[in-house]
Amino acid sequence: MIWLTSRFAIDLSRPQVMGIVNVTPDSFSDGGQHATTATALAHCEQLLKEGADILDIGGESTRPGAPPVPLAEELARVLPLVREAVKLGVPVSVDTYKPQVMQAVLDLGADIINDIWALRWRDSADPLDGRQVVAQHPRCGVCLMHMHREPQTMQAAPMEGDVVPQVLSFLERLAQELQGLGVEKSRIVLDPGIGFGKTVAQNFALLARQQELLAAGYPLLAGWSRKSSIGAVASPPPGTALPAGVHERLVPSVAAALLAVERGAAVVRVHDVLATVQALKVLDAIK
Numbered sequence: 552m553i554w555l556t557s558r559f560a561i562d563l564s565r566p567q568v569m570g571i572v573n574v575t576p577d578s579f580s581d582g583g584q585h586a587t588t589a590t591a592l593a594h595c596e597q598l599l600k601e602g603a604d605i606l607d608i609g610g611e612s613t614r615p616g617a618p619p620v621p622l623a624e625e626l627a628r629v630l631p632l633v634r635e636a637v638k639l640g641v642p643v644s645v646d647t648y649k650p651q652v653m654q655a656v657l658d659l660g661a662d663i664i665n666d667i668w669a670l671r672w673r674d675s676a677d678p679l680d681g682r683q684v685v686a687q688h689p690r691c692g693v694c695l696m697h698m699h700r701e702p703q704t705m706q707a708a709p710m711e712g713d714v715v716p717q718v719l720s721f722l723e724r725l726a727q728e729l730q731g732l733g734v735e736k737s738r739i740v741l742d743p744g745i746g747f748g749k750t751v752a753q754n755f756a757l758l759a760r761q762q763e764l765l766a767a768g769y770p771l772l773a774g775w776s777r778k779s780s781i782g783a784v785a786s787p788p789p790g791t792a793l794p795a796g797v798h799e800r801l802v803p804s805v806a807a808a809l810l811a812v813e814r815g816a817a818v819v820r821v822h823d824v825l826a827t828v829q830a831l832k833v834l835d836a837i838k
Contacts, residue, residue, distance in 0.1 A: 552770055552817065555737040556662035556692035559642045561605070563770050563817040566831055569644065570595075570603030570824045571776065572636075574628045575612045575620075588631040595636050602828035605663070606639070607820060608632055609646035613667050613747075615706040615779075622674075625652055633659050644694070648672040650679040657688055665772075667702075667747065669695040669725045686732040693729070694740045694772050694818075697721050699748025706748065714753040715760050718743050723767040740818060742772040746780060754780040758807065761814040773811035774820040776804045805830045 554561040561567060574591045595606050610628035611620040620628075629645060629652060636643045637660040644663035645656040649672070653664050666672075670681035670693070685693050697718045699710045710717065722741045730736055743757045743764060757764070764771055775781060777800045785803035801823050808819040808827050812834065821827045 553737055554692055554740055554770060554817070555690060555735060556642050557657065557660065557688070557690050558637075558662050561642060561692075565835075566812045566816065567604040567818045568602060568824055568827055568831070569605040569607045569772070569818055569820040570598035570601075571820060571822050572598070572606055572608045572632070573612070574608065574610050574632055586628075588635065591632045592635050595632075595639060598824045599639060599641060601825035603641070603824045605642045605644055605818070606636055607644040607646055607663075607665055608636060610652075611647065613646075613702045615702060615746075617702050619703075622649055622651055625649065626655060630655060630659065633661055637661065642692075644692075648681070649674070650681040650684050651677065653681055653684045654679065657684070657691055661691070663692040663694065665694040665696075665742075667696045667698050667744070669697065669722070670729065671725070682729060682732055685729065686734050690738070692738050692740065693734070694742050695722060695725050695729070696742035696772075697744035697747065699744075702747075709748050709750045710753060713756075714749055715756060715763050718757065719764050719767060722764070722769075726767065726769055736769070739769055740772050741767065741769045742774060742820075745773070745775055746778040751780045751783045754778070755784070758810060758814065761811060761816065765815050770817035771811075771815060772818040772820060773808065773816040775807035775811060776819075776821040776823065777801075778804075781807060801826055809834055 552563040610625040633656045642662040644665045645661050646665045648666050648668040726739050745754050781800045781803045805826050
């Protein structure tokens, strides 16, 4: 299976590792660590040395409760880095829901739009539509993610009931609508949206039954890295000397990535690239 993107036809017969590059001051895991173009570009280069196949650049935190970032500020964070990252010889994804940012990064040569809103977000003051931006591009890849409600409210009132068929129906409908606008199926990847408006049990149900999501016929991206659900099930027992913060979720995050790949995920979006790449080599060795 091939993921068609602006400059690359990505071979998904081997699981692809998407390295996270947050140029934000407030992301839940690494906010502020790569807030300048120079430090973020150095981080991109380090992730590539560690074995990342794709870089995913984001200029706005979408952690639960995160406030929206003004358009001008997101553009100022993202564009200088994208301008340099597209020279690194690998697919560059941009994590954004704003159509204006999508258009700007695609104009710079970005390969993939990775949208938590699945191209549904609208700016009442601007007629530009994310679906229109992607549909008018001749080739860019797109990742459509399921999110219940919005970042400010999604965990205050999570989904109810069996999430698997709900997520599948949502993603399948939006992917079909995008194809109806002329976007080739080979350009589309789906993301069930781990942690976006779902309970811990619902997130793990999506992992346990992930193969049901493959029924839609699209490649899947899994984003478990350092999520709160990981911390909820893998925190150290009370009284131990082990720390329990976000940065101590590496091992269970890698375990979740491996399980996702075993259950059919084509792309895993991770902070800890080297550890994930090493673990995938172990998995590959037994196949």
